[in-house]
Amino acid sequence: MDTTLVAPPAGAGELVVPGRRRRRPRNRVWRALGYLAMLVAAAALLLPFYWMVMSSLKTNNEVFTIPIKWVPDSAVWHNYLDIWQKSQMTTWLRNTLILSVAVTALQVLTGSFAAYGFAKVRFPGRDLLFLGYIGTIAVPWQSYMIPQFILMSKMHLSNTLWSIIFLQAFGAFGVFLMKQYYESIPDELLEAARIDGLSEYGIYRRIMLPLSVPAIASLTLLTFVTTWNDYLGPLIYLRSPDLRTIQLGLSTFIAQYNAEYALIMTGSVLSVLPIAVIFLLGQRYFLEGIATTGLKG
Amino acid sequence: MTTLPGVRRRRSRLVWRNTVVGWTFILPNFAGFAALTLVPVVVLFYVAFTNWNVFGVADWTGLANFRRMIHDASFRTALQNTVYYTVLHIPLTLAASLGLALLLNRKLRGLGFFRTAAFFPYITSIVALTYVWNLLFSPEYGPINGFLRAIGIAHPPGWTTSADWSMPAVIIVGTWREMGYYMLLYLAGLQTIPAELYEAARVDGANAWQRFRSVTLPGLRPTTFLVAVLLTIGSFKVFDVILLLTNGGPGQSTLVLSQFIYQKGFVENQFGYASAVSIVLFAICFLVTAIQFLVNKRRNA
Numbered sequence: 001m002d003t004t005l006v007a008p009p010a011g012a013g014e015l016v017v018p019g020r021r022r023r024r025p026r027n028r029v030w031r032a033l034g035y036l037a038m039l040v041a042a043a044a045l046l047l048p049f050y051w052m053v054m055s056s057l058k059t060n061n062e063v064f065t066i067p068i069k070w071v072p073d074s075a076v077w078h079n080y081l082d083i084w085q086k087s088q089m090t091t092w093l094r095n096t097l098i099l100s101v102a103v104t105a106l107q108v109l110t111g112s113f114a115a116y117g118f119a120k121v122r123f124p125g126r127d128l129l130f131l132g133y134i135g136t137i138a139v140p141w142q143s144y145m146i147p148q149f150i151l152m153s154k155m156h157l158s159n160t161l162w163s164i165i166f167l168q169a170f171g172a173f174g175v176f177l178m179k180q181y182y183e184s185i186p187d188e189l190l191e192a193a194r195i196d197g198l199s200e201y202g203i204y205r206r207i208m209l210p211l212s213v214p215a216i217a218s219l220t221l222l223t224f225v226t227t228w229n230d231y232l233g234p235l236i237y238l239r240s241p242d243l244r245t246i247q248l249g250l251s252t253f254i255a256q257y258n259a260e261y262a263l264i265m266t267g268s269v270l271s272v273l274p275i276a277v278i279f280l281l282g283q284r285y286f287l288e289g290i291a292t293t294g295l296k297g
Numbered sequence: 298m299t300t301l302p303g304v305r306r307r308r309s310r311l312v313w314r315n316t317v318v319g320w321t322f323i324l325p326n327f328a329g330f331a332a333l334t335l336v337p338v339v340v341l342f343y344v345a346f347t348n349w350n351v352f353g354v355a356d357w358t359g360l361a362n363f364r365r366m367i368h369d370a371s372f373r374t375a376l377q378n379t380v381y382y383t384v385l386h387i388p389l390t391l392a393a394s395l396g397l398a399l400l401l402n403r404k405l406r407g408l409g410f411f412r413t414a415a416f417f418p419y420i421t422s423i424v425a426l427t428y429v430w431n432l433l434f435s436p437e438y439g440p441i442n443g444f445l446r447a448i449g450i451a452h453p454p455g456w457t458t459s460a461d462w463s464m465p466a467v468i469i470v471g472t473w474r475e476m477g478y479y480m481l482l483y484l485a486g487l488q489t490i491p492a493e494l495y496e497a498a499r500v501d502g503a504n505a506w507q508r509f510r511s512v513t514l515p516g517l518r519p520t521t522f523l524v525a526v527l528l529t530i531g532s533f534k535v536f537d538v539i540l541l542l543t544n545g546g547p548g549q550s551t552l553v554l555s556q557f558i559y560q561k562g563f564v565e566n567q568f569g570y571a572s573a574v575s576i577v578l579f580a581i582c583f584l585v586t587a588i589q590f591l592v593n594k595r596r597n598a
Contacts, residue, residue, distance in 0.1 A: 030403070037400040038407065042414050045477060049417070051440065052429045064438035110326035117322030123315040129323070136334050138526070138586050140534035142555040143579040146562045146571050147340035148333060150349070170329030200318050229422040231537050236563055247424045251541065254428055261432065268425030279420055283413055286420070290481050 052272075056080075056265035063261040079266040086257070087267065091242055092249035099161060099245060100227040103168040107223045108216060111174025116204045118175065119182035120190060130179075133172040141232075149236060163237040164245075168227050174219050177289060181215035182208060218289030221282045225275055246271045341579070345572040355569065362573035372574065374549045375557040378464065382553060383532040385468050390528055391521075393476040398483030399513070412484075415477030423474075427541035430470050431457060460550040463543050467551055471538055475531070479524050486520030487513075522593045526586055533582050554578045 050070075055063045056079055058072040083089055118130050148167075149158065157163045185208065193203050209216075234248040244252065250267050257263060279286060345362060347355040366372050397415070401408060418426065433441050434456035445453035454462040490513065498508045514521075536555035539545060545552040545560075554574065562571030 031405065034400045034403055034405050037397065038405060038411050041397055042411055044473070045414050045418060048426065048429045048433060048473075049421075051433065052425065055432075063432070064435070106329075110329065114323045114326035117319045121315055121319035121322060123312065123319040126319060129327075132335075133330070136330075136338070138530055138582065139334075139338065140530055140555075140578060140582055142534045142536055142558060143575040143582070144334070144337040144341050146558065146568055146575055147344055148337040149563070150344070150568060151333075151337055151340065166329065166333055170326055170333060172330065172334075175326060200322070204322070225420050229420070231422070231424055231541070236559075247422055250422075250424045254424075264428060268422075268428060271422050271425050275420055275422070276417075279417070280413070283416075286416065287412065287481060290416075290478065 049272075052265055052268055055262055056269045058262050060260060060262045063265070076262070079262055080270075083263060083266045083270065086263065087253050088241070088244070088249060089246075089267070089270065092244050092246040095161065095243060096228055096245040096247075099164050099168075100224050102161075102165050103227045104220055104223045106165065106169035107171065107174045108219055110170060111219060112178045112209070112212065112216060113204070114175045115178030115182055116200075116208055119179045120187070120203075120208075121200060133175055137172050137176070145232075145236065152237065158237050159239045159243065161238075161243060164227075164230070164233050167233050167237070168223075168230065174223065177219050177222075178212065178215055181212055185211055214285065214288060217282065217285040221278060221285050222289050225278065228275055341572055341575055344569055345576050347569045349568040349572070350566055358569070362570050365570065366573060366577070371549060371552065372557060375552045375554050376577075378549075378551060379533060379535070379553045381464055382468060382471070382535055383529070385465075386471050386532045386535075387525070387528045389468065390472045390476050390479060391524060393472060394479035394524070395483050395517075395521075397476065397480045398487060399509075401480075402484060402487045412481065415480055417477070418474045419478040423537050424541060426474065427470065427538060430466075431542060434466055457543050458547060460547050463547060463551045467535075467539055467542055470542060471532075471535065474538070475528075479528070482520055482524055483517065486517050490516035518593075518596070522589065526589055529585050529589065530582050533578065533585070 054070065054072060057075040057077070059076055062072055118126060152158045152163050152166070157166065189207065190203050193207055198206065229247060230245070231247040231251070234243075234245045235251075238244060238248060241252075250264075250271050253267055254264055344355070346357060346359060348358050348361070349355040401411065433439050436442055436453070436455045436458055439456075441456070442453040454465075456462050456466040494512045494516070495508060498512050503511065534555050535553055536559070539551050539553055539556055540559070543551045545556050555578065558571045558574050558578065561567045561574065
């Protein structure tokens with residue numbers, strides 16, 4: 001039941017190159033091919049980002065030139081000042097931050113709580129219920145967004161930030177991720193705690209939560225990033241300009257100033273930057289989270 | 298023998314107690330989940346048979362929405378485009394992610410950095426990305442066509458401005474965005490294949506291709522199955538990339554089912570008809586996933 005892949009340090013995959021064998025020429029060819037593929041793929045993956053950052057430091061006329069300028073003549077930093085005046089960036093960022101924090105807190109709390117029920121408390125109908133949960137991961141949101149919208153409207157939640165909170169906070173994903181992790185914690189540990197007179201809630205709080213910090217970190221980061229990047233939810237539910245999130249705001253900004261290439265690129269960089277920082281700081285947990293939910297036991 | 302009823306009663310009390318405790322754990326999440334996912338899915342199957350519109354007046358119209366769909370040329374275009382996207386996007390992404398994972402599954406310097414880079418498009422906001430790609434694809438001045446001209450292609454494609462090339466452009470962006478994610482799944486899958494199997498195959502004189510065919514591929518089957526299922530659902534519901542990159546155009550050349558539902562539902566307020574189309578999307582995803590599960594099961598047996 002090795003469900004978590006602790007992202008191995010660079011080059012832990014020793015499947016192809018067995019240790020004792022002397023390196024043969026063919027192996028070297030493969031290694032060279034590996035480096036080449038890595039280089040080409042890294043370029044393909046990162047060039048759009050490079051272009052985005054560089055364009056944000058250019059003047060508008062400089063964005064499209066033939067031949068392409070890969071480095072601006074002189075970095076134009078005032079785009080990063082203008083954007084705050086020309087757009088409601090502050091409002092967008094504030095709304096997005098509120099949503100991301102609220103959704104993440106709710107998802108982590110209710111998700112880990114429910115996961116404990118599914119993983120460690122035995123009762124009739126539990127597995128069937130869990131199957132229902134997992135089944136809905138396979139149901140595309142696009143296929144029930146209409147009735148969901150009707151329901152939210154009936155509850156007078158559409159066009160409020162609450163709609164996005166409810167939309168994102170109770171997903172099956174968090175339950176699934178946490179349950180996978182909880183199942184790797186041995187039952188004997190809980191049994192001992194039960195004999196010591198700890199209630200199930202006590203076990204959850206005193207034993208499971210402290211033990212599952214890595215999984216909680218994964219879930220926190222993944223949920224935060226998903227909510228931050230969500231475009232369709234805000235597009236459908238948030239109609240008032242002062243409720244716009246960064247994604248929705250950026251897309252309206254693009255529609256409004258569609259020829260201000262450099263300025264839009266600046267907005268794009270600002271919308272990506274927080275996520276990039278979070279990702280770089282916590283990438284171990286991102287990769288673990290992906291591997292856990294990807295490779296179900 | 299005399300204690301048996303007592304034990305039984307105690308056990309049933311334990312079951313009862315566990316059920317209550319279990320449900321209290323599950324309930325906070327389940328309440329939200331049921332209200333916002335389960336109920337809408339059930340309601341969907343009611344709304345689809347009505348003419349629900351913006352006024353909320355809903356008359357039962359039976360199969361009228363579905364009959365209308367059959368004769369709706371836009372619906373058929375959307376369905377065809379969705380299949381077009383799916384049929385190209387799945388094998389491309391599968392091959393790219395598996396290929397990358399195989400090449401990178403060895404001791405290489407900088408692999409950690411690359412893993413980060415590969416995952417980055419997946420966690421970056423789609424609004425910013427599609428804008429950048431749109432400029433990259435720009436037919437006259439964009440860097441992509443600049444590159445194509447430089448290597449001698451006199452008339453490079455018009456990408457998002459051309460009805461023939463807009464879908465390939467969307468597929469390129471979709472594959473670019475997701476391949477890193479699936480590569481990570483494959484890299485994790487490769488770690489689960491025991492090294493002794495390769496050793497044994499080598500002792501038996503199997504060459505690299507044979508080892509790949511008879512050790513790597515079978516060992517990766519659970520991963521491939523998972524990737525295929527995720528990719529299938531992801532492809533059939535493709536939406537935000539298209540909405541932002543081409544908005545379904547030019548013409549209807551990249552109109553897909555999800556966008557058709559969005560258009561009918563949230564722009565034209567025809568909730569009934571949009572729900573009927575949603576059921577079709579739902580049914581396609583369900584059927585294809587079910588078939589994949591069955592095939593997988595039979596292969597494993």
